[in-house]
Amino acid sequence: MVQSVEQIERVDRRVPLVLGGKSFHEVTEAIAAPIEGRTPKLWWIIFSAAVTLLGILVASTGYLFYEGTGIWGLNNPAGWGWAIVNFVFWVGIGHAGTLISAILFLFRQKWRTSINRFAEAMTLFAVACALLFPTIHVGRVWLLYYVFPIPNQMQMWPQFRSPLLWDVFAVTIYGTVSLLFWYVGLIPDLATMRDRAKSALGRMLYGFFSLGWRGSNRHWQHYEVAYLILAGLATPLVLSVHSIVSFDFATSVIPGWHTTIFPPYFVAGAIFSGFGMVLTLMIIARWAFKLEHIMTMRHLENMAKITLLTGTMVGYAYGIEFFIAWYSGNQFEQFTFISRMFGPYSWAYWTMVSCNVFIPQLLWFRKIRTNVKVLFVISIFVNIGMWFERFVIVATSLTRDFLPSSWAYYSPTIWDVAALVGSFGLFFTLFLLFLRFLPMIAVAEIKGVLPQANPHHGHTPHAEESHAGATPAPAEAKE
Amino acid sequence: MAVIFPSWTNKLPHAIGVGLPVVALAAIAGVWYFFSPEFTDVGYRPKQPIAYSHKVHAGDLGLDCRFCHNTIERGFYAAVPPAETCMLCHTTVRKERPTLTPLRLAFKQDKPIKWVRVHMLPDYAFFNHRVHLAAGVGCISCHGRVDTMDVVEQKKSLSMGFCLDCHRNPTPNLRPVSQITNMRWDAKIANYDPKTDPHRKRTVEPPLHCSGCHR
Numbered sequence: 001m002v003q004s005v006e007q008i009e010r011v012d013r014r015v016p017l018v019l020g021g022k023s024f025h026e027v028t029e030a031i032a033a034p035i036e037g038r039t040p041k042l043w044w045i046i047f048s049a050a051v052t053l054l055g056i057l058v059a060s061t062g063y064l065f066y067e068g069t070g071i072w073g074l075n076n077p078a079g080w081g082w083a084i085v086n087f088v089f090w091v092g093i094g095h096a097g098t099l100i101s102a103i104l105f106l107f108r109q110k111w112r113t114s115i116n117r118f119a120e121a122m123t124l125f126a127v128a129c130a131l132l133f134p135t136i137h138v139g140r141v142w143l144l145y146y147v148f149p150i151p152n153q154m155q156m157w158p159q160f161r162s163p164l165l166w167d168v169f170a171v172t173i174y175g176t177v178s179l180l181f182w183y184v185g186l187i188p189d190l191a192t193m194r195d196r197a198k199s200a201l202g203r204m205l206y207g208f209f210s211l212g213w214r215g216s217n218r219h220w221q222h223y224e225v226a227y228l229i230l231a232g233l234a235t236p237l238v239l240s241v242h243s244i245v246s247f248d249f250a251t252s253v254i255p256g257w258h259t260t261i262f263p264p265y266f267v268a269g270a271i272f273s274g275f276g277m278v279l280t281l282m283i284i285a286r287w288a289f290k291l292e293h294i295m296t297m298r299h300l301e302n303m304a305k306i307t308l309l310t311g312t313m314v315g316y317a318y319g320i321e322f323f324i325a326w327y328s329g330n331q332f333e334q335f336t337f338i339s340r341m342f343g344p345y346s347w348a349y350w351t352m353v354s355c356n357v358f359i360p361q362l363l364w365f366r367k368i369r370t371n372v373k374v375l376f377v378i379s380i381f382v383n384i385g386m387w388f389e390r391f392v393i394v395a396t397s398l399t400r401d402f403l404p405s406s407w408a409y410y411s412p413t414i415w416d417v418a419a420l421v422g423s424f425g426l427f428f429t430l431f432l433l434f435l436r437f438l439p440m441i442a443v444a445e446i447k448g449v450l451p452q453a454n455p456h457h458g459h460t461p462h463a464e465e466s467h468a469g470a471t472p473a474p475a476e477a478k479e
Numbered sequence: 480m481a482v483i484f485p486s487w488t489n490k491l492p493h494a495i496g497v498g499l500p501v502v503a504l505a506a507i508a509g510v511w512y513f514f515s516p517e518f519t520d521v522g523y524r525p526k527q528p529i530a531y532s533h534k535v536h537a538g539d540l541g542l543d544c545r546f547c548h549n550t551i552e553r554g555f556y557a558a559v560p561p562a563e564t565c566m567l568c569h570t571t572v573r574k575e576r577p578t579l580t581p582l583r584l585a586f587k588q589d590k591p592i593k594w595v596r597v598h599m600l601p602d603y604a605f606f607n608h609r610v611h612l613a614a615g616v617g618c619i620s621c622h623g624r625v626d627t628m629d630v631v632e633q634k635k636s637l638s639m640g641f642c643l644d645c646h647r648n649p650t651p652n653l654r655p656v657s658q659i660t661n662m663r664w665d666a667k668i669a670n671y672d673p674k675t676d677p678h679r680k681r682t683v684e685p686p687l688h689c690s691g692c693h694r
Contacts, residue, residue, distance in 0.1 A: 154639035207483040
């Protein structure tokens with residue numbers, strides 16, 4: 001459909017990104033309110049639930065260290081179970097945060113300002129959960145230093161040809177860059193919180209972490225440059241980290257894993273799952289903290305569109321996998337994919353396809369994209385579907401490989417479930433602490449997209465003049 | 480702007496800038512030195528139930544190592560001799576010496592002497608004396624000059640790195656198989672080259688892969 005000129009949104013009459021015509025001060029007040037006000041009851045309820053789950057994680061991990069990985073449902077042939085499923089799931093979720101904060105920043109997508117802090121925090125905590133699983137799954141955690149290239153008396157180095165080692169570097173780099181990016185962005189806001197803090201402890205802590213920020217011109221210049229550089233550094237990570245994670249599978253010879261589509265397919269899936277998680281969290285937070293005028297329906301809709309796009313890309317990858325399995329003429333590959341659809345794990349496969357491909361198609365409709373409740377439900381389905389995607393990949397290929405004599409059915413134990421549920425406890429505990437103690441929206445940045453931040457704000461644009469807004473009004477008066 | 484931090488905190492960044500590298504270097508150096516088998520294992524010299532002197536027996540009297548440790552060429556482990564081996568001589572030599580009372584007691588009661596093991600490898604390291612001796616690695620390479628020790632102590636680190644140094648380049652530790660127990664043999668004086676040794680059927684190629692030693 002071709003849009004006529006009248007239908008295109010005029011640049012100087014765009015709907016503001018922050019609604020309600022708030023002043024700079026009102027925006028600061030709105031964002032600082034969840035930190036400075038009394039702790040809401042709802043926060044305590046969710047927090048105690050999250051800490052309970054965290055307790056389950058600590059207990060199950062303690063038992064794991066004591067007893068070994070035998071408590072999980074791992075055995076031959078499924079030597080990789082929920083630990084790697086959860087790892088890939090959590091790493092993937094992080095990608096939406098980096099996409100929003102880095103790529104959308106470089107593309108000057110100003111709507112990202114309302115949600116980037118929030119999404120980056122989610123990235124960090126998701127990476128923390130992700131790092132947990134490879135750490136605890138090694139069995140002898142006290143030998144974990146083997147993964148780092150440290151000179152030692154054994155003259156032993158990590159296996160640099162192993163994608164599992166590439167993972168170590170990819171994810172630790174990702175975690176470091178994400179932390180730096182998030183922290184640098186926080187500095188001006190921490191200074192705001194320092195200046196507003198009433199307690200001496202608050203002043204000390206915010207003051208310490210704001211690194212003496214005074215908001216001088218020079219500070220801002222350095223800040224902007226640093227932020228831009230970090231955005232540049234983080235951008236390739238959006239693509240590289242999950243590509244490397246996919247190499248864990250793609251560089252092996254197991255049917256269903258050994259495919260070249262894995263890197264792009266994993267990256268699309270990662271962004272898809274991440275947006276699902278951002279939507280879930282944001283819909284709760286904007287409602288609970290009454291920030292609907294900053295995280296507007298427009299933001300939700302934009303994210304829903306990206307979810308639809310990436311979900312469809314994931315669906316395309318599912319289709320291409322089948323096509324290539326047939327086209328390759330490789331009977332093992334063909335068997336694996338038929339077995340995925342109709343074999344012992346078909347229930348998981350169809351859960352995955354329904355949640356990731358079918359249900360997101362509803363987002364084609366504007367009515368659904370702008371319905372918060374429906375959007376919330378869809379985002380939950382996306383989270384479930386993407387967890388199942390990793391489960392399907394791991395379980396179906398490992399339990400149905402070349403030799404029928406080694407086939408088996410993999411099922412988790414209660415301890416597998418405890419680790420997954422517990423990782424959600426870790427994630428939500430960290431996230432709730434973030435919501436309570438740090439500004440969940442970039443205060444300084446959001447002011448830059450308010451209408452009054454525009455140098456021409458207040459001038460009535462001369463609609464008929466093509467250079468309206470480009471020439472300052474006083475200059476025109478002189479003429 | 481209100482003053483939050485006292486003025487002495489201005490020195491903190493400098494202190495951290497100087498202190499942190501110092502602490503980090505000290506930690507690395509400390510781990511490097513104190514955690515290495517060179518520090519923890521070398522010099523291990525346990526007190527034995529009988530003050531047996533290798534210096535007297537292997538050095539001054541010139542007993543061959545294999546007289547007591549008779550399994551080394553055939554077995555995995557170097558056997559510690561039973562009391563009977565000692566009594567081959569000590570029924571006639573130094574019969575009355577009081578320090579040998581535990582030996583005579585053990586012989587009479589048919590109970591083993593509880594010698595304390597000095598050279599220990601972890602259980603997950605597969606070490607076979609036989610292959611090393613057959614390749615012509617002398618006792619001295621891992622155990623040092625035992626013939627000069629009154630009390631035996633560990634001289635080499637026996638770390639994985641120690642093993643690998645030789646597995647990567649065995650030549651300096653090779654000698655004619657006839658000289659494996661000779662503590663005074665010197666490759667330079669003997670002008671020895673394993674490649675030209677007519678008794679060697681093949682070149683020594685020690686394994687470098689993990690399962691060479693961790694089976």
